Amino acid sequence: MSDIAVELRNVSKSFGSTSGATAEINAVSDINLAIPNGEFFTLLGPSGCGKTTTLRMIAGFEQPTAGALLIRGQNMNGVPAHLRPVNTVFQSYALFPHLNVADNVGFGLDVKGVAKPERQSRVLEALKLVQMDHMIGRKPSELSGGQQQRVALARALVNRPSVLLLDEPFGALDLKLRKEMQIELKHMQRRLGITFIFVTHDQEEALTMSDRIAVMHKGRVLQVDDPVGIYERPTTLFGAGFIGEMNFLKARLIENGRFAIGDRTIALPSTGIAPGAEVTLALRPEALSFAPFENAKAPLLQLDGTLQESIYIGTDRRYQVRLDSGETVFVRIQNSGRHIPAHLSNGDRCSLYCCTADIRILTE
CATH class of the missing domain: 3.40.50.300 (P-loop containing nucleotide triphosphate hydrolases)
Incomplete structure (x- = not known):
């Protein structure tokens, strides 16, 4: 059989x-x-x-x-x-x-x-x-x-x-x-x-x-x-x-392994992607933090923006941040884990951090 x-x-x-x-x-x-x-x-x-x-x-x-x-x-x-x-x-x-x-x-x-x-x-x-x-x-x-x-x-x-x-x-x-x-x-x-x-x-x-x-x-x-x-x-x-919540950011490959996101560049694997190609970077809300990760195993991507909204949903909080590039991203942080500073309110400037290992490169 x-x-x-x-x-x-x-x-x-x-x-x-x-x-x-x-x-x-x-x-x-x-x-x-x-x-x-x-x-x-x-x-x-x-x-x-x-x-x-x-x-x-x-x-x-x-x-x-x-x-x-x-x-x-x-x-x-x-x-x-x-x-x-x-x-x-x-x-x-x-x-x-x-x-x-x-x-x-x-x-x-x-x-x-x-x-x-x-x-x-x-x-x-x-x-x-x-x-x-x-x-x-x-x-x-x-x-x-x-x-x-x-x-x-x-x-x-x-x-x-x-x-x-x-x-x-x-x-x-x-x-x-x-x-x-x-x-x-x-x-x-x-x-x-x-x-x-x-x-x-x-x-x-x-x-x-x-x-x-x-x-x-x-x-x-x-x-x-x-x-x-x-x-x-x-x-x-x-x-x-379709699977869960995801943030999407537009990026462009400058040269082998170097991508531009707004006014920043980050190093990511670029096999099979031609220089100058437009790609989409996907990152989960839980992969983002308001503070740099300690003992991070990969380089960090920093994104600057303004906090627009904070919603309490029980086990965690969901934050909406408008980046300086004009794109909106969402952050989810467990209430028992990392917290944003108590003084940070809607409308305040903030920085987000994400390990580059948690970013997926997607093309059309």
Whole structure:
């Protein structure tokens, strides 16, 4: 058996009339992905980026327009959904209101003709996995949203799929319950050891649960990396701006390794960039400080400007500074850590510092 659970080779998907009455829409364009067995893999991007279409092609609800889709090394092009070794959990739980928890979970096994003793055993096993075996006789109307989501998970797991597909399954839950379910789902995936492919537009959700993340935009995969790489080492302007908060500064390469930012120059790696080229420097708000870093492992970039606003947001403060260059940047500092001087108020002059090692160079 292949070590790769799911593989997409140059997969594209277009929608539209072949008669020319309507314009063709390229929902997914030339995607290449290889997802190993046992990985928690997330497709992350805004609405309309192609992530759900990609998931539906893996599930068999849509067929690729071009390319090949393999599951466990077997080409799935043209194979209907019910013959694929996958199960899908949707945002809408789609539970049968007239059936109790046990019958909802065991419905698929019943349709397949699984004998009652085995069916009951597998239903109980699946419900124990999601900690719902104590509510086996209740109807969906007697369950909370989180409990209904657990039943939907159990219904998918009872078929013992090689790959579990999850299409924004926590979208209908409140924030606190959603965070609890994120941790539970990750622990469950580790216990089961099966491949999870998760679709979400929530960056924090993706960073919390995933082994690897594919950032998608306009039908394409822009970057695939682990959560640390996605957050700290973005490779595109879209990815840098979509994942968390990011400051962008315009710069120009003067000569090899020397960039101009306003009236200052800094040394940064410039491999593959031609002298005179305009680039964008990306730096996270938490990478900035109002005082030089002690024992900094890299040179510091100093930016001068005026403090415009300070907002208390619990664990930290968010500061807005207008630089002398005219650009606006944001700074986030934990309340238990570094503080700006007490006398610094809105409208006061200030200086910001950032280690050059925390700056990413991005081009169009």
